[in-house]
Amino acid sequence: MSKVYPSDLTAEQFAFLSTRFFLDTSDGAPRGRPRTTSLWAILNAIFYVLCEGCTWRGLPGDFPPWQTVYTYFRRWKKDGTLLAIHDELYVLSRLVEGRSNSPSELIVDSQSVKTATMIADEVGYDGAKRVKGRKRHLTIDTLGLVLRVLVTAADVPEREGGKRVLQKVKQMGATVRRVHTVWVDGGYDGAPFYQWAIDTLRWVIWVVLRPEAAQGFVLLKKRWKVERTFGWFNRYRRLSKDYEVLPETSEAFIYLAMIRIMVRRLA
The missing domain is CATH 3.30.420 (Nucleotidyltransferase; domain 5)
Incomplete structure (x- = not known):
């Protein structure tokens, strides 16, 4: 059994977030080999890096290989997935507070x-x-x-x-x-x-x-x-500190932090 970390998503938070976080292609039709790595484990690993501040190579061994985790993070950063999810949760967070979107x-x-x-x-x-x-x-x-x-x-x-x-x-x-x-x-x-x-x-x-x-x-x-x-x-x-080679990666981690804050409020 994998160790549970404070940064991990709960089952309710993962269920709320998972449907928003992954599509293999823009048209929704998966291509290539089926994904074998747990999306829950991938997200927990990314949030572990965010919360604990470790390097990608410093991920504990009970997470998926760091190369796999980083590949997903990089893809979501570059294709706009992180920003799209952030914006959706932003609107939902305002509505839950009784505010206009x-x-x-x-x-x-x-x-x-x-x-x-x-x-x-x-x-x-x-x-x-x-x-x-x-x-x-x-x-x-x-x-x-x-x-x-x-x-x-x-x-x-x-x-x-x-x-x-x-x-x-x-x-x-x-x-x-x-x-x-x-x-x-x-x-x-x-x-x-x-x-x-x-x-x-x-x-x-x-x-x-x-x-x-x-x-x-x-x-x-x-x-x-x-x-x-x-x-x-x-x-x-x-x-x-800013540990990122690219400023765009620094921005992505800030959006990730806000995603984590908002998903904990919503779920």
Whole structure:
């Protein structure tokens, strides 16, 4: 019997997720040899890497071979499966909370994280945070759920990263049809950014600044919610640093973390 790990999906969670997670081809007709590896074991192995932060080669021996697990992860990342499932669970999560499937307000912020020593591509230095690594540009709704994330070098300015991630959000179509306001911090301040948002997205930018006289922790309107989401990432050791060669892989692990959060709420 395989060992049970805290990161494993329960039977109910797997039943809820499995029908959404796998099709051999776009038309649904399987090709090639039948799959012999358990999909449940594959998903548990991927979530183990996410939660425990180990390398693919470091997977315990009671999971399928790491090459097989990584092949599935890479395929789902490249063909859009992870993003499609994330978006479906996002809508379901809002409906369960009694909300419309489309938010009306968004919050944008960024988080600079160090990269592992062997990572060289898309790495920069964030002078404000004094961090050499990459920057996660995050867009969430007022529930703290992620809509889109963009990972860049840490020296990419907030306004540039904000534009790029909001363009990705705009491409979500009907899911963001009700959006009218985007809350940001002082790093996004400036008339050119405001005008770009109005002209390109038809959304209004609201900047929430920390009071100059304030000392210590201050709860800032709307902005505290994105800090809570960044806090959720601390539960996943693979996100404690950026260990990925490609920024797209970093984004995929963030979507995976949100999939795990949402499936635990839904099932």
